[in-house]
Amino acid sequence: MDSDSLFYLKNQFYLGNFKYLSDNPLPAQSEPSYLSTLCYTVRSRIALKDYSGALSLLPPSNTSEPVRALRALVNYLQAAPGQKDSALEELRDLCLEVEEDGADSETEEGAGAGLVKVVAATAFVNENELEEALTTLGAGCKSRDIECVALIVHIYLSIARTDLAKKEYDAAKKWADDSLLIQMIEATIGLTVGSSTLQTARYIYDEQASAPGSSTNPSILTAKGISQILLGKFSDADNSLNEALAIDATYGEALEAKAVVAELRGRKLDAETAFSRLTSADHPLARDLEEKSSAFDAAAAKFAVSSAA
Structure with missing residues (x-):
């Protein structure tokens, strides 16, 4: 797969075209684009909640940090409530590993330290551990990974901190102005503001x-x-x-x-x-x-209609 094809796959991922990516055939493992393509494809299957399909693509023999992070995320998502701690700890350990290796180094586009952090932060957000997610992603530290920035902005918008979301966007725009994802961040902020x-x-x-x-x-x-x-x-x-x-x-x-x-x-x-x-x-x-309907029914049950004149 040439660089133009990988660029197209990356942009389709940013646009949320997960079904297309999920069905996209992987290149040979010997090709330079293999790991990046694998990661985009696996992440697309995770987004579609096809967890078994995602796991089936991850080679057991591949011990790279991105593959281990994706496997841990799938295990986390599949685990029953109360049984997710081991997957979360593995993700925390992987974040420490990539920090020690060089936090912002990318061995391959879409398959480096930034991916590990985004995958881990996704699980932390799911646990409502927003502070941990923001710290993992490097919020306020001028992250140079555009996917980390995108998730930081998403978190800030979810808690109505548009000021901090704009600050992250403005900092990233200085070095990622030609990125499709920076445009999508701008559009998301636009919808919110x-x-x-x-x-x-x-x-x-x-x-x-x-x-x-x-x-x-x-x-x-x-x-x-x-x-x-x-x-x-x-x-x-x-x-x-x-x-x-x-x-x-x-x-x-x-x-x-x-x-x-x-x-x-x-x-x-x-x-x-x-x-x-x-x-x-x-x-x-x-x-x-469903939650609001149940809450309303519970509140309504506390009151009785009076028949008194």
Whole structure:
């Protein structure tokens, strides 16, 4: 595989085209691009929750830190509650190893120290250990790994610290201005902050939605639809989301955005239909709705309607 092909795979990963990458054949192990391609493919299968498929690609004989980190992440995700500690400790140990080897050295693009840190921090975020995740990624230390920066920004946005997210983005833009991922970071901040930055986000998603490979990528089409919702372009948003759902009728993010735009357009039945199609109990919105419904029922049960005049 040549460098242009690997560059394309990397960008498809950044755009969330995980199904394409999951099915992409690996090069021979003797090829220089093997480890990077393997890591993008395994991470795509993890994103699709195909954990057994991810493990099947990881050679038992490969003891490189990125492969060990990915294996530990899969083991963590598959472990029952209360049985995840060993995988978490292994990820912590691997982070120490890459620090000792040289924190920001990359033996191969997409398969070096930065990947180990991102993989470990992903598990820490899942444990709600945000402080540990940020420390692992080098928040506030001007990290030179763009994936570390992207996850730092994501964490800050999730806790409503847009000021810190912008600070990380501004620092990274000085050395990664030509990176696709820096554009995606800018667009994500734009969606969160709103106002004039929404137009920038929409332009970025418009451009990427028309790029090669995006016609089969529900992720970027959904992002485009969300930017259109926030700009009040409900009809355009509906079209973008329908395109995404035509590719994958069960794509959760598109279904929830579809429900939102239907509600905003006064189409209550369409909104209820979209919500009802969020059948996966693992989807964050489905869990959130179930938790809030249970909380409401519990609160309502404490009160009785009085029949007194």
